[in-house]
Amino acid sequence: MRFLSDNTASACPEILAALGQINHGRVPPYGEDEWSMRLDRAFSDLFGTEVRAFAVTTGSAANALALATLSPPYGAIFACEDAHIVTDECGAPGFFTGGAQLALLPGEHGRLTPERVRAALAAHPTHLHSVRAAVLSLTQATEYGTAYRRKDLTQLAESAHEHGLRVHMDGARFANAVAFLNCHPGDITWRAGIDVLSFGATKNGALAAEAVVFFDRSLVKDFEAHRKRAGHLLSKSRYTAVQLLTYLESELWLRNAERTNHLAQRIGRAAGAALLHPVEANEVFLRLGSERRQQLRAAGFEFYDWGPEGRGEARFVVSWDQPEPDVQALCQALGRL
Amino acid sequence: MRFLSDNTASACPEILAALGQINHGRVPPYGEDEWSMRLDRAFSDLFGTEVRAFAVTTGSAANALALATLSPPYGAIFACEDAHIVTDECGAPGFFTGGAQLALLPGEHGRLTPERVRAALAAHPTHLHSVRAAVLSLTQATEYGTAYRRKDLTQLAESAHEHGLRVHMDGARFANAVAFLNCHPGDITWRAGIDVLSFGATKNGALAAEAVVFFDRSLVKDFEAHRKRAGHLLSKSRYTAVQLLTYLESELWLRNAERTNHLAQRIGRAAGAALLHPVEANEVFLRLGSERRQQLRAAGFEFYDWGPEGRGEARFVVSWDQPEPDVQALCQALGRL
């Protein structure tokens, strides 16, 4: 019973079926096919405002391309020290921007607080010798499976804009945040001041499809040149686009997220005092110690140890295709410990 | 009837079916699934030597990652002035290598000649002020649909190695070259001195799958770090790997290439004196003038104008899924002109 990560999941049958349905004929490549051309419309409808949306195949590409569009090579990108762009993308932000520097802040349950960001931006030097504060990058839902509230996002974005920064949201698990907050997708993006969103679909049911969504369309600028020279403009672009369209139009995005959130919450409840962070997405972080981790593994559960060694922490992620009995078994096992 | 490019093509049903067959269960991500783990074996079997093979989703990524592994930031990459890496990848080689410089040579029918390369390498300065000659990049089949012979490849690679360069082959249409030369894939790669190959599958029947194949495994070095930080390591890697495995194991790669080569040759023969380059792959270049191009378009044929304006040249590419009647119609139309 595998709770390692949602990227171990398979792809939704609906999405695979869509690939089959469009698999005929010679159609324009490189984003000029009819499916790619529909992305702007589909994402504009989803968010309730006119956006530009571009497909890529990985979350790292979505994030790094967004950042390269928003930050000069001598820019500073403010982010939580636990953010994926900091810890798990092998330096992609530095590579794509041509050398921008990360300015890291500690989070609380993975979330940056408006106070801390405000203070950091106020303290960041503006003279020639320093990197320029350029981007604030927020992760929604965060690396610890928590979700920013609209109010906090609004304050964070306001601080950023006051200091001339742009706001990027890493939404690899964006659907989970929307499902948890039970809000309109626009409420926690453009209405809160987010400029660009990396909208994830892969973890939540696609094969390999993410979108970079520009709420401020004037920021698109040379995004397409960056995407092309990074090798992220697909020739047979229809197959990526149709994954995103199906994901949106079938409401898979929300349905899958609601399900995994719900299952994760069950695990969180079963874990009781071992729970480290509120369960606001499809991830559950527990302090188990080494003995209980061993017992769970002996019982057939797969999961990652997390955080500094010796603390005995563990991460469980529920995938969209996780069989409910897996979760049930895990809950029982946690109850027994 | 669309002859614009082979990247307008759909995907082979066998490959799409394979996606469906493996679409269940939670499996390790990031290249640690069983299909990705089989790539080394499959490509070693194909080439008759032990290789390392890595999947990516675009040809630009395959080329640029290979070059970034082979060239330092202050390197020079020798290539034909018509090569895809020069004209159609938006500066990807410069981006991925951190600034390497292209050293361009004219080709004959798209092919570099051993003489010219030998002379260029001998003349390239070796002092501190110059970029270092680092890589020779050859395209097989070339941008003009021609194929290098083994003998020429051997001489080209020898010159390169003598001067300390590594040899990269852009094989976006590698299968077409093998089909035309009717040789073992090893004959025009490692046996001829090629160090790293970008092995294309997308144009010839996959959705989005290319492999970077290292014949000299000591060169792999930090390829995986480059791939990761470029956002080209897919999380659900099984879906890319299985495309490559199906492409190889079903012999689709060769079968499709044989078919498109054959159809292209029919077009070439029908074109008679208008033919600009020998047809040794699935591309046909014709000098038609503007009137005949107009007539063909009026008759429903889609194709690109090619080369400098005013020369009246046109490119026709046969896709793996091109209906034979399209080709027949085109041959008749060309005959009538």
Next chain:
Amino acid sequence: MRFLSDNTASACPEILAALGQINHGRVPPYGEDEWSMRLDRAFSDLFGTEVRAFAVTTGSAANALALATLSPPYGAIFACEDAHIVTDECGAPGFFTGGAQLALLPGEHGRLTPERVRAALAAHPTHLHSVRAAVLSLTQATEYGTAYRRKDLTQLAESAHEHGLRVHMDGARFANAVAFLNCHPGDITWRAGIDVLSFGATKNGALAAEAVVFFDRSLVKDFEAHRKRAGHLLSKSRYTAVQLLTYLESELWLRNAERTNHLAQRIGRAAGAALLHPVEANEVFLRLGSERRQQLRAAGFEFYDWGPEGRGEARFVVSWDQPEPDVQALCQALGRL
């Protein structure tokens, strides 16, 4: 008797004396000293228009920083295949721009022709897959010691501007061109359409001082950030600035160039039929064959072999501090050969 290069020369006593005269007191660093603050004025006076001028210590830095300000990472920089930025700066343009690609054209006596540039720019693709034509870089005087005429510069710049490019001039030997053409410095720069000039002083009498001069001040943009992050903003900036001020205000720049041009012309005349390029600066290129080169070396003359081996070509450069008897001796020796 050393004719290897003008960068073997010493520094003008006037410039060294100026260093001594300002060597007291604690003054603002990083370009905020009074001498650095006077650069804009001094160069504006020299050129007869309002400019921005920034000091750096090397010609490679001046060129690469100018190019990084003018070209995006996915830009193309058009230049003569013999240009210093192409052959002698170890890939600095690619490094500073973050990967821009060089688009090289052959020159005639080191000069690009308006026809060739016009044709190249017209032929350069404007689609997403290609690097964007961004900069035309001209060298004045050229690597072969020839000078562009104002008329040609005007046509070259017009073509560039029509296609949306900016025009950079590598003026490592700019003074020699002005001396030869006997024109106002503005005539062959901003009045001819040049946007940014690398103005050399080191070869012609400074210790280590070059200026980047922006004729279009709106282009300065983030030049200062690029200079700083490249380590080219000097802390004790007064010492570089005062070299430039002395060089300009004492008319050393023109006097030295007139002298070296004159001496080079004497050598050129003495060489007779061996002369390869018109002598329009302080460099003389001769076809001597290997025997005559050996004889000259045996007679105590130092110079570089030039061009492809076997052609027997040689380059002689006159330094600002070259003793006249060196030149006299060389002329006699050439006469005797």
Next chain:
Amino acid sequence: MRFLSDNTASACPEILAALGQINHGRVPPYGEDEWSMRLDRAFSDLFGTEVRAFAVTTGSAANALALATLSPPYGAIFACEDAHIVTDECGAPGFFTGGAQLALLPGEHGRLTPERVRAALAAHPTHLHSVRAAVLSLTQATEYGTAYRRKDLTQLAESAHEHGLRVHMDGARFANAVAFLNCHPGDITWRAGIDVLSFGATKNGALAAEAVVFFDRSLVKDFEAHRKRAGHLLSKSRYTAVQLLTYLESELWLRNAERTNHLAQRIGRAAGAALLHPVEANEVFLRLGSERRQQLRAAGFEFYDWGPEGRGEARFVVSWDQPEPDVQALCQALGRL
């Protein structure tokens, strides 16, 4: 009375005189002059071991070039959050390395502790998704005018080497640390495990001269290519080299540092309880509040406010050419406050 920074200082007359003494004749450029060729010897003698030493003109260049030699583009550079490379070089490390990421740790009085570094290195992930721990960069003397002891350096370097990192020392004020510790320069560099040192001379009496010193000569690798393509190889290299030679051979380096350390200590003592950090170099950090800062400024003292606004902190730096009466006056003024 200016205590803003030691880079406001003039140059030592001995060094200026040396420029004059070598200012004749045409000599080889680009580091092949006799003075540049003597650098290895001079630094080897200074450090008591065979080193390679390379001249550059700025501390940012020295640091960034050293880091680019030691870190791959996907590397992590561990440093104190107050380090100059982090706060005052406009992203130079990211630029020169091609995107390496800074991993920042808090210091105590500007010094990293062995415990903290050990823990950070142990916790840094080694999987493919993370940047690779590549370099530990230490500043000696630190940004807060404190000096690492040999014992701590040894432990820091050991931890770094155990995890496969290389150790860089930013020695912009290296002489001050040696003067304070009253030790052999080798004791706090190679004998303690430092691999590469940025050896500063500019602040302490040169015009513009720093050296990159490799204690492990196998690390030099492509340093010279990096220096060249960054525009930091000076053509008239003799003038930079002779600054360094004079600085070393006349013992100016130590004499100046002893003087400024001594004067700074007097200021520190006069400041009494306002002193924030031990005075172990030529910098004094005081907590004064806004009123006292105003009084000092009204009395003619120039200095920078430091640290977060509202804390009322100030930095005073003693330059090598600081008149003793300036210091006396400052001490008296501080006494009166």
